[in-house]
Amino acid sequence: MNSNCFVHINVDINQYSTNQPSTWCPGCGNFGILQSLKQALAELKIAPKNAVVSYDIGCGGNMVNLLRVCGFATLHGRSVPVAVGAKLANPKLTVIAQAGDGGLLNEGANHLIHAAQRNDNITVLLHNNLVFALTAGQTSAATPVGLATKSTPEGNVYPPLNPLLLTAAASPKAFLARAFAFDFSQTTTMIKAAIKYQGFSLVEIIMPCLVWSDDYNLDYFKERIYYPEELPQDQASLLKFLATPGERVPLGIFWSPKK
Amino acid sequence: MFSVKFSGPAGFGIMEGGRVLGEALSSLGFSVLSYPEYPSRIRGGDNVSQISFSSLSTPLPEAKNDLLVIFSPENLPLHLNEKKENGLLLYNEIEKKPLQYSEAVGIPLDEIAQKTAGFFLARNSVASGVVFGLLNFPLLALKESLKNAFANKGEKVVAGNQKAAEAGYRLAQKINWRGENIPQPPEGEKKRLFLTGNEAISQGALEAGVGFAAIYPMTPINSILTILAGKKKETGMVVFTPEDEIAGINAALGASYAGRRAMVATSGGGFSLMVEAFGMAGAAEIPLVVVEGMRTGPSTGMATWTSQEDLLFLIHAGQGEFPRIIFSPGDPAEAYRFTFEAFNLAEIYQLPVVILTDKYLSESVFSSDFFSAQTWGLKIKRGKLAQPADLKNYRRYRLTKDGISLRAFPGQAQFLTNSYVHDEEGFSVEDGQTRVKMKEKLLKKLAHFSSPGSALYGPKKAKITLVSFGSTKAAVLKAQENLADQGLAVNFLHFYRPWPFPQEAKKILLAAEKVISVENNSTGQLAKLIKMEIGIEVDQQILKDDGRPFFEGEIEKKFKS
Numbered sequence: 121m122n123s124n125c126f127v128h129i130n131v132d133i134n135q136y137s138t139n140q141p142s143t144w145c146p147g148c149g150n151f152g153i154l155q156s157l158k159q160a161l162a163e164l165k166i167a168p169k170n171a172v173v174s175y176d177i178g179c180g181g182n183m184v185n186l187l188r189v190c191g192f193a194t195l196h197g198r199s200v201p202v203a204v205g206a207k208l209a210n211p212k213l214t215v216i217a218q219a220g221d222g223g224l225l226n227e228g229a230n231h232l233i234h235a236a237q238r239n240d241n242i243t244v245l246l247h248n249n250l251v252f253a254l255t256a257g258q259t260s261a262a263t264p265v266g267l268a269t270k271s272t273p274e275g276n277v278y279p280p281l282n283p284l285l286l287t288a289a290a291s292p293k294a295f296l297a298r299a300f301a302f303d304f305s306q307t308t309t310m311i312k313a314a315i316k317y318q319g320f321s322l323v324e325i326i327m328p329c330l331v332w333s334d335d336y337n338l339d340y341f342k343e344r345i346y347y348p349e350e351l352p353q354d355q356a357s358l359l360k361f362l363a364t365p366g367e368r369v370p371l372g373i374f375w376s377p378k379k
Numbered sequence: 380m381f382s383v384k385f386s387g388p389a390g391f392g393i394m395e396g397g398r399v400l401g402e403a404l405s406s407l408g409f410s411v412l413s414y415p416e417y418p419s420r421i422r423g424g425d426n427v428s429q430i431s432f433s434s435l436s437t438p439l440p441e442a443k444n445d446l447l448v449i450f451s452p453e454n455l456p457l458h459l460n461e462k463k464e465n466g467l468l469l470y471n472e473i474e475k476k477p478l479q480y481s482e483a484v485g486i487p488l489d490e491i492a493q494k495t496a497g498f499f500l501a502r503n504s505v506a507s508g509v510v511f512g513l514l515n516f517p518l519l520a521l522k523e524s525l526k527n528a529f530a531n532k533g534e535k536v537v538a539g540n541q542k543a544a545e546a547g548y549r550l551a552q553k554i555n556w557r558g559e560n561i562p563q564p565p566e567g568e569k570k571r572l573f574l575t576g577n578e579a580i581s582q583g584a585l586e587a588g589v590g591f592a593a594i595y596p597m598t599p600i601n602s603i604l605t606i607l608a609g610k611k612k613e614t615g616m617v618v619f620t621p622e623d624e625i626a627g628i629n630a631a632l633g634a635s636y637a638g639r640r641a642m643v644a645t646s647g648g649g650f651s652l653m654v655e656a657f658g659m660a661g662a663a664e665i666p667l668v669v670v671e672g673m674r675t676g677p678s679t680g681m682a683t684w685t686s687q688e689d690l691l692f693l694i695h696a697g698q699g700e701f702p703r704i705i706f707s708p709g710d711p712a713e714a715y716r717f718t719f720e721a722f723n724l725a726e727i728y729q730l731p732v733v734i735l736t737d738k739y740l741s742e743s744v745f746s747s748d749f750f751s752a753q754t755w756g757l758k759i760k761r762g763k764l765a766q767p768a769d770l771k772n773y774r775r776y777r778l779t780k781d782g783i784s785l786r787a788f789p790g791q792a793q794f795l796t797n798s799y800v801h802d803e804e805g806f807s808v809e810d811g812q813t814r815v816k817m818k819e820k821l822l823k824k825l826a827h828f829s830s831p832g833s834a835l836y837g838p839k840k841a842k843i844t845l846v847s848f849g850s851t852k853a854a855v856l857k858a859q860e861n862l863a864d865q866g867l868a869v870n871f872l873h874f875y876r877p878w879p880f881p882q883e884a885k886k887i888l889l890a891a892e893k894v895i896s897v898e899n900n901s902t903g904q905l906a907k908l909i910k911m912e913i914g915i916e917v918d919q920q921i922l923k924d925d926g927r928p929f930f931e932g933e934i935e936k937k938f939k940s
Binding site for chain 1: 633638789792796
């Protein structure tokens, strides 16, 4: 894992900064995502006025105050359809939808699979912190089995949805990547590739909640994440790869089909 | 008024037949209404098209008919009591065997269609031919109408249907029936339109420059999707069929935000799903046109039948308080005009505007005096758009005297759009002072909105004032005329834009001696709105809520002077 969280690359990322205070806890993975996104936009030379970023509700959604682009704070679960409409209306724009696991796997799961099915030319950044965090820690559709939360004091019993597998099943054309919010350099690379991809792209960014995800905390993931050297080369092995959870958590760009 | 009813199973060409017959009658100069009734199914059942026409007044649906043509014997029992005293009941004699209904006269529609056109589907053209023959109207008008209707299906289909109609026309000469009160085509040619409410709405949207429509199929607005989808290439507009209504309205808001004139069309059920995003249009100040076609509720209700149950729902839809405009056109001309105006007002005031229609207005075909954008001097007005000089230090929600800020689009400037309470720049805020300031800005936009929303028909002063909104317009106008003929001093106030509540209507109602409301619902929603807005109790409510529009004579019957 690359631990240089704030590597300086010679681009101006301040053009994407605002003067607003953040609402995030110290050390939250959202800082990493924000930094990576600014870096990716800067490296791709996308001007703030040409970048549309739609936000879901939740901690990740509060990024609207911190990222200086054409930001649009939408409703819970709806950052994807708003992004789809903006892109259809003006295909010249770079359009990115951000959402948490609640917004993409609970409330807005319908939109995720259909945007993938249509291969809508947008980038979706999934801030996966494994729980409903801003509402103070309830089980989401991404919560691991066994995790005790405010809504499941005896532990969650439902196996979590796998966003990459869902999306892969919805469309063979979807760009698929998994990042770790605390790996700045790799996350930036993946966001850049996703934005450049002509078609639907999803980057699942793992960022365990520092407050509400006790057993699945930063150390848990740091011990398990890895970047596999061999990646699936065809649709069948991709589905098998995504559907077979191992002990470890693979990261990387898993699928970036050439048309 | 003279009424013809076609009935038969779905798939038998009832709707198309009614439309073609209506077109033909309309081309003769009659005022025509083709009113469809049909169950929610693809094949079978009882589809009905009632074609009413008059040379004098606007026709209404009516309970009894002068001519009935039943396209399948199984549908006969449903319509035995729908014949006027001297009416004629015809049915498609598929097998030569006597039926127990002595009053029904068999004619071999299928056999003639097969013999002349070569396909059974031409049975509706045979039926129209029979009707034209019985009325002794010029066959040429019917043949022209068939040509227009089937032109896109090729010459063979046109010729087949025309031959079928001709055979029907000849057959009529052998039927022993002398109709009474057959209207005669009016003198002098007049250019008339014959169109549905949905066609008028679509035309209004297209001429207003709609650039994005998100429509999830739902009765009664489906034909809007069909029409707009057919115009994609010609106009460059985006027609988006979303995964659900929620995606639809959110995508429409995304498109509007990105610079296109955007709309959604749905019914009450779909709108229920859209409500949260309807509120976002209000809070984030994004222009949007919503077409809501009411049908019989609550819940799934009766999917293919009419009602006016959603007025108060629309006025109050969404959590929190935000401004909106609601039109309720009374006929296709108003549907066209106010759809066009809705796109202007949505952009001028940066808020959602609703066109409240219903199954009756959306799907019936009406004669209408010719209209175009020029009739009302309609022009595209986009409101306050930021000019290049405005883009420096641009603030999306800048405070202004009238509450309306300059709009820019992504690509022109960097700015924020926000469904949270936000400051002038669009940053989410939670402090009380900014909240109050921004809420005042939001509500200021329509605070002085004073354009008229109602029309008064009949004498300025009257003993009785009838009030209604939306598609009941023609029925109430007719009732007003009939009551006036009985010597009553009666006028009619029609709300074509019930929200914001029209200022001029307040004055008229406060001065009225006796107010009677007419609505297609059970609770009197317009009457409630009047009470809420000006504190007066309506004296009588005439309500109908069986899924059917008001029929000829019904309002007068329920009226108590």
